[in-house]
Amino acid sequence: MSTSPAKRTAPLACTRCGDEDGPFTAYGLCEECETETASALRGLPVEDAA
Numbered sequence: 001m002s003t004s005p006a007k008r009t010a011p012l013a014c015t016r017c018g019d020e021d022g023p024f025t026a027y028g029l030c031e032e033c034e035t036e037t038a039s040a041l042r043g044l045p046v047e048d049a050a
Contacts, residue, residue: 013020014030016037025034 014024014033015028016033017030019030019032022030024030027034029037
């Protein structure tokens with residue numbers, strides 16, 4: 001019997017959109033959702049009032 005810690009496995013689908021094709025990030029999101037989430041956390045660019 002092994003006493004090593006459990007290995008992390010990739011999710012079967014994106015936890016946000018349900019995409020099953022991958023590739024997935026460490027947070028369980030597909031790469032497209034990860035990019036959208038990162039952009040949202042940084043904030044949207046300010047539109048010029050010109």
